[in-house]
């Protein structure tokens with residue numbers, strides 16, 4: 001199942017790429033707010049599974065694939081956004097960080113969220129790319145067992161943890177959260193893909209490219225703390241809530257660690273892809 005934000009309304013994307021408006025198809029039981037799916041995620045999934053192809057064919061433009069420009073962030077107002085630093089082995093090596101006993105955790109403020117087909121204004125400084133697998137929580141909890149962690153996941157998205165490196169690194173301590181939260185600095189999408197559509201969520205190809213030139217190319221199996229371990233360690237401290245997002249860290253190949261360093265420029269297009277999840281496009285000006 002693929003759950004999208006289409007023109008600000010909760011939608012399901014069918015196998016041929018068309019959209020079903022959830023509020024209309026459920027007679028108002030769910031939707032139209034994309035966040036309404038998380039009021040009772042299990043009930044929403046149970047309802048969505050009863051939808052047949054007949055329902056998918058209903059509606060004016062049901063047969064046409066969705067125009068990506070109409071897609072917003074699938075989870076537009078999460079209660080919490082967690083982001084993990086230095087969570088891929090090769091990226092830890094390029095950044096020169098030794099392993100820590102806890103994953104480095106910061107937030108990307110929710111106002112930085114944008115959709116899978118967005119144009120982002122570059123602020124002053126050096127803006128860098130970080131393609132990341134984003135986990136969407138469906139069932140919250142505190143002290144979630146590693147063995148039960150996947151049962152708490154609504155689905156997966158592609159994300160970018162855009163980062164302004166000057167502000168992030170110029171002080172005596174890293175300024176992760178602010179430097180990664182300019183408007184549009186958290187593109188996500190193209191939709192939430194539920195785990196039944198992801199054959200092996202522990203080992204997915206993950207990559208990004210600028211104007212077609214590959215910058216990052218790895219696999220999520222290279223994470224230091226895998227998704228269940230991140231959820232266990234985060235929820236040992238914090239209560240996870242339905243709709244929360246976890247940006248799970250980026251592989252090697254960021255611009256700041258290149259020789260010479262390379263940052264995003266106006267007019268460039270960043271394409272970010274994760275196997276079985278999808279592709280998002282971010283343009284810069």
Ligand code: ZN
Nearest residue numbers: 130161249250
């Ligand atoms: Zn990151």
